[in-house]
Amino acid sequence: MAQERQNALGEDSLQPRPEHKFTFGLWTVGNTGSDPFGTSTRARIDPNESVRRLAALGAYGVCFHDDDLVPPGSSLPQRDEVVRRFRATLEETGIVVSMATTNLFGHPVFKDGAFTSNDRKVRRYALAKTMRAIDLGAELGAPVYVFWGGREGVEAMASKPVGDALDRMREAMNFLSAYIVDRGYNMRCALEPKPNEPRGDAFLPTVGHALGFISTLDKPDMFGVNPEFAHETMSGLSFYHAVSQALWQGKLFHIDLNGQKIGRYDQDLRFGSEGIKDDFFLVKLLEESGYSGARHFDAHAYRNENPEGVWDFAAGCMRTYLALKEKAHRFAADKEIQAALEAASVPELAKPTVGKYSAAAAAELQSTAGDPAVLADRGYYNERLDQLVMDLLMGLR
Numbered sequence: 001m002a003q004e005r006q007n008a009l010g011e012d013s014l015q016p017r018p019e020h021k022f023t024f025g026l027w028t029v030g031n032t033g034s035d036p037f038g039t040s041t042r043a044r045i046d047p048n049e050s051v052r053r054l055a056a057l058g059a060y061g062v063c064f065h066d067d068d069l070v071p072p073g074s075s076l077p078q079r080d081e082v083v084r085r086f087r088a089t090l091e092e093t094g095i096v097v098s099m100a101t102t103n104l105f106g107h108p109v110f111k112d113g114a115f116t117s118n119d120r121k122v123r124r125y126a127l128a129k130t131m132r133a134i135d136l137g138a139e140l141g142a143p144v145y146v147f148w149g150g151r152e153g154v155e156a157m158a159s160k161p162v163g164d165a166l167d168r169m170r171e172a173m174n175f176l177s178a179y180i181v182d183r184g185y186n187m188r189c190a191l192e193p194k195p196n197e198p199r200g201d202a203f204l205p206t207v208g209h210a211l212g213f214i215s216t217l218d219k220p221d222m223f224g225v226n227p228e229f230a231h232e233t234m235s236g237l238s239f240y241h242a243v244s245q246a247l248w249q250g251k252l253f254h255i256d257l258n259g260q261k262i263g264r265y266d267q268d269l270r271f272g273s274e275g276i277k278d279d280f281f282l283v284k285l286l287e288e289s290g291y292s293g294a295r296h297f298d299a300h301a302y303r304n305e306n307p308e309g310v311w312d313f314a315a316g317c318m319r320t321y322l323a324l325k326e327k328a329h330r331f332a333a334d335k336e337i338q339a340a341l342e343a344a345s346v347p348e349l350a351k352p353t354v355g356k357y358s359a360a361a362a363a364e365l366q367s368t369a370g371d372p373a374v375l376a377d378r379g380y381y382n383e384r385l386d387q388l389v390m391d392l393l394m395g396l397r
Contacts, residue, residue: 018094062097100137102130146191151199268299343381
C-alpha cells in the first residue's frame with residue numbers, strides 16, 4: 001500500500017502540503033479543553049507557536065477571531081506589537097491567513113445577541129467591534145470575513161420578533177459590506193449558519209436560510225456561505241447536500257470541516273472520526289467541483305489529550321482528508337463502479353429533460369411521455385452501487 005501511495009513526484013500522497021490549502025483556526029488547535037462541566041485541561045498556546053507547529057505539519061493557513069490574536073483590553077501599542085510579531089511569524093513560516101472573524105458571543109455584553117440585541121447600544125458596540133476586527137483581518141491579508149451569529153437567537157419566543165431581528169441583521173451586513181468597500185479591502189463575506197447552541201433557536205439556522213437571506217442584501221455578490229459539517233449535521237440535515245447547493249449557486253466562499261454525531265451538541269470532532277461515507281462524498285465533491293478555497297478544520301482535540309495530542313489531532317484531520325481524496329480518484333478510475341453508475345442512469349440526470357418551453361415541445365411531450373406501468377418496472381441498482389462505494393471505503397477494492 002505504501003508503494004501505491006507514491007504520486008508522480010515520488011512523494012507520499014498522504015503528506016499534507018501547502019497546495020492542499022489545509023487551514024486551522026487559532027481557536028481550534030488553541031482549544032484548552034474546557035467545557036460547560038469542567039475547566040481547562042491544557043494551557044493556552046501562543047498564536048505564534050500554533051503557526052509554527054501547523055507549518056511543520058504541512059498546513060497552508062490559519063484563521064482567527066479578533067480576540068484569538070489580540071487579547072481583549074489591549075492598548076493600541078500592545079495591539080500593534082501583537083500584530084507585528086504575528087506578521088513576522090507568518091512571513092517566517094509561509095503560513096497565510098485564509099479567513100478572519102469577530103468574537104460576538106464570548107463577552108457578557110452579547111448575552112442577548114450582537115447585531116440582533118434588543119439593546120440598540122449593544123448593537124452599535126457590536127458593529128464598532130466588527131469594524132476594528134475587519135481592519136485587523138485586512139491588515140493580515142484575509143480574503144474572506146465570516147459572520148457567525150453565535151448569540152443571535154432566542155429562548156423566549158416573545159422576546160424578539162423574527163422579522164425585526166432579520167431587519168437588524170440585514171442592516172448590519174449592509175453597513176459592514178459598505179465599510180469594506182469604502183476602505184478598499186479586497187475581501188468577501190460569508191455567513192455561517194447554525195440551528196442552535198448557544199441559543200435555543202438561532203436566526204439563519206441552515207445554509208438554505210442563509211442563501212435566501214443573502215438575496216435580500218444591498219451587495220449580494222459580496223456574500224456567500226461558510227457552512228460547517230457539525231452545524232448541518234446537528235439537526236439531521238445532509239452537509240453534502242448543503243455544500244452542493246452552495247456550490248451550485250456559486251456561494252461557497254469558505255468551509256468548516258469536522259466530525260459530528262446527529263442530534264448531539266456541537267462536538268467539533270476530528271474530521272473523519274464520524275460519518276466516513278458522508279466525508280468521502282464531501283471530499284469528492286470539493287475536489288471535483290473546482291472549489292479553490294481553503295479546507296478549514298473547525299474542530300479540536302479531545303478534552304483528555306495533552307498538548308502533544310493537539311498536533312496528533314491536527315495531523316489526523318489532514319491525513320483523513322488526503323486519504324479520502326485518494327479514494328475519490330480510485331472511484332473515478334474504477335471500471336466496475338463506473339459501470340454501476342451507468343446502470344443506475346446517473347449520467348442521464350445531467351441531460352435536460354425537455355429544454356426551454358415551446359408550444360410544440362409541450363405537444364410533443366404530451367404525446368410521447370410514456371406508460372407509467374412500463375416506466376415503473378425498471379430497477380435503479382442503487383444497492384449494488386452503494387455496496388461498491390462501501391467496498392472502496394473499506395479497502396476491499
